[in-house]
Amino acid sequence: MGDALADLDAFAQVAFLRRRLRRGQTIFHAGDPFNAIYAVRSGFFKTANVDATGREQVMGFFMCGELFGLDGVAAARYECTASALEDSEIVVLPFALMEELGRENQAMQRQLHAILSREITRDHGVMLLLGSMSAEARLATFLVNLSTRFLRRGYSPSDFVLRMTREEIGSYLGLKLETVSRLFSKFENDGLLDVQQKHVRILDPQGLQRARAVL
Template sequence: MLTPTVVSHTTVRRASRNSPTSPRTSARCSSCAMRHLCMPQGLAPDDLPKLEALICNARSVRRGEALYRAGDPFDTLYAVRSGSLKTVMAHRDGREQVTGLRLAGDPLGIDGISTDFHTCSAVALEDSSVCIIPYSALKHLCRETGAMQDRLHRLMSEQLIRESSQMMVLGSLSADERVAAFLLDVSERNGQRGYSHAEFNLRMTREDMGSYLGMTLETVSRTLSRFQKRGLIDTQGKLIRIIDIEGLRHL
């Protein structure tokens, strides 16, 4: 089974929220296939309706559209309901760095909690949808429900661990090891979502991969070609098929 995987400012953000091209639809955790990975994980059945009362809407985000941009005021957390988005930070000289890949079930917007402003941008890699979670209401629910507070803390910790692991990838692994680690990570995350771990559409461009892995576009392309020649993977455009997963693990 194939699956997609895996920055204007406040005025643009508000316009996007109200745009007819970004309609809102109802969202229910109890009927969402990603609830085992998302906010409801670990909640008692009696607590789920309280969370659903907060997450009453889902918003569509078109490919290439920014859900929010660095510098936008923070008041909302999001959960990816379908599709995928990348997070991007800008250097002082204007260069952009891809910092994360968010798949269905992943949280978005946690970066804004510290300063009440988003420190990165979130951009849709494909037509996607996100659930809308007002942060002030979520804080109130956390005070009422210890399990919800524990879940929010776990989500924050998981994001910290993922970012720390990415720093290790950038700081200590070779080009081959970086690309292999990335493909294995996407493979594992797809499996957690009930999709094929061996075959998937990688929505990130080769340039995005290079930015995320601290490599040039040319190095990414050469590495993937080398993997293909060695029989580790097969690539056809964005379609990636892992042929020898143990071979990737032992690079």
């Protein structure tokens, strides 16, 4: 997966708006009219839904170079609420403007469709994969996925800080907080990780890959 900002080079002449957000600040709520997609310039974001009981279901995490807000394309309303996990900056990509530019320029249109297709496929692929895995394999896959995404953006794939809480990780993976904490401890005891609160060091990448196959 490439960097969405870099992949939008056909739109380079357009001066898109940038927005800075504080940790916890919301960009849009579920049910809001869809008008833009967002590219992460710096920081980390999550999308989530809240059910009738007030329970939050995390739907995705997004880092520098990735797009979010695509869930609003089909229904013309955002299906999730998006918020910043730390002080961050986004690039606002008004969808109507991008479609208009795409109609006038086939290269822009092809690039836009390719990026949207890739991002949507990535999200669905991860969720389908996680749904068929054991708890241990889910957490291992989550960490390997994060590691790969950090590497592709020029960051260390083996030494990083988790911007989300363990409760948010559990919500995303469909696991209880206690299970997530137990598995982090297990991975430490097995020599796969060194964990200091949110600071994670992957000590045995091959071992973490093998943990993805645990039934």
